[in-house]
Amino acid sequence: MTPSRHSDALRAAQLYYLQDLTMDAIARELRTSRSTVSRLLSSARESGLVQIQIRSPLDTGPELASMIRAEYKVDVHVVPVVDTLNEAETLDRVAMQAARTIGPLVDSNAIIGVAWGSTLSAVSRHLTRKITHDSVIVQLNGAGNMQTTGITYASDIMRRFGSAYGARVEQFPVPAFFDHAATKKAMWNERSVQRILQLQARMSIAIFGVGSVDADYPSHVYAGGYLDEDDLNVLANSDVVGDVATVFFRADGSADGITLNERSTGPDLAQLRQVRRRICVVSGASKINGLRGALTAGLATDLILDEATARRLVSFDGVS
Amino acid sequence: MTPSRHSDALRAAQLYYLQDLTMDAIARELRTSRSTVSRLLSSARESGLVQIQIRSPLDTGPELASMIRAEYKVDVHVVPVVDTLNEAETLDRVAMQAARTIGPLVDSNAIIGVAWGSTLSAVSRHLTRKITHDSVIVQLNGAGNMQTTGITYASDIMRRFGSAYGARVEQFPVPAFFDHAATKKAMWNERSVQRILQLQARMSIAIFGVGSVDADYPSHVYAGGYLDEDDLNVLANSDVVGDVATVFFRADGSADGITLNERSTGPDLAQLRQVRRRICVVSGASKINGLRGALTAGLATDLILDEATARRLVSFDGVS
């Protein structure tokens, strides 16, 4: 009974959230049982019919969020955590809040660029549904590596985004890094690749994590067989601090002359900065160096991170 | 303890609405009692920190809302009502939903034009707080009449808007109608009046009800001593169907040649149509004729009305 059920859900949501009736009262109004109303409301939230968002006041005293906001000119969402939480639990919380924060930003006709990695994977698992039209999810960078084509991992993430927002999914079926810059150049002229690149150029939202070269638990990129020994050595001996979508940068935000980027498949930083809404999700204080670089480079317009990392971000700034 | 209390509220709201923790769990995390958390969350909702909104899908089958939307090109919010409700209860519901719907549209630096009348009065009583900066509430039309200066009534409405959004309030201290068009012309050149007019010209949101000449319970305008016998007779014998902010119009949406408007203090229809967001709130099916005129005139971008009126609106259209 999808037709009337949907409109019942809308009605119930209006009465509950907009008029503060109790479920009991709504049940009487809809001539059904209270439990059904409870379920209608669940499905209304579930399907994105009801949107709950938290607008952190932009001016709250000298707090973490506002300090970071002032320093880096980004919209900050600090996820509260308690120190008894471990890495995985923290990631889960951050991902959940990120998913819910992204929801309201997504709209019809959006082109949403999505990177991959453990952070994005976690986020994708917590997305709340929201019905949109003619939206597209486009993969930001290739995911193939020397062992696998990377299909399953990255495409699961993409697929979850797609189904949460009812959007078309456009994969980017190339390796994360080419072995030879020349191959990349050649591929970039292929029409199948051009199509993806042109979508990327028209992105209205980009969502990504950051990799940090010196993280305690190195990101997929640094550990997952994407780069060989030589590459890793070069990285370690350079002043690269991290990456976004497999594009590397230094602490000062610069990326020029980093040869690895010539073989990488992610959007270059200048192009990324063109995107109206660039959402960076970070969990785990050990990513701090990569994060600072990304912020300095102006890669993000919105930052969602856990409290512990936020604290380190500002204390570092104070020291330096 | 406003500083930490506020940030506790934010934290609680994030944990509750964004991460689905129970209040109990949040209480432990904040080292306080569950009841305090309950109260923190109340105040977070209360103060507009948490925004709940319902996005009615724009494409739901052949329903009331979408029929009206298609016909008049407005964003429609139909307020569900049961037929056991009387006029006053319906108005209350509509007003409540209107207030909550308006909330998310208000933002910092907004200039919000507000009319007066029983509908607006009801709406003003249900506004939810939302902190904004440098917003202004500006009165759309004068409220003085032959008995009183209209100060208390209209200014209560304005004041409530102002305090809900933390906005400056700009009253319009003139009568609703001048006795002589010439006086209006003269006053319109006064600098004190000019200031208000210029604010009105820069409005980003306008909120108003409609008056209908043949309503069962005539609006304030037609009954409150704003117009004398002669005026009312002229109206009754003309083809005027209603008014918005004391500016009259015909069923076809036209207003040219209606002499009363030359003495009225509301913004003329062309000017009103310049406003980006024009929110019309209507409760009570007897206002149908005025409403149709207003919609035909393209005065509203958003319409909030009760279900019964919505139903009559489309059935009329079907018949004619």
Place this chain on the structure above:
DNA sequence: AAGCACTATGCACAAACGTGCAGAACGGAA
């Protein structure tokens, strides 16, 4: 320092809510 007015807190109880479960209703397929 004491007194006072006001606000915030936790307790305890009542109200409101979510959900497993069993039965009803529905929608094909035979």
Place this chain on the structure above:
DNA sequence: TTCCGTTCTGCACGTTTGTGCATAGTGCTT
């Protein structure tokens, strides 16, 4: 029509949440 699988519904129970009240805390005045 009957059967079976699926979905929807209401009940009953346990959990979660709101709130009046007494108490503790806070800041301001004298």
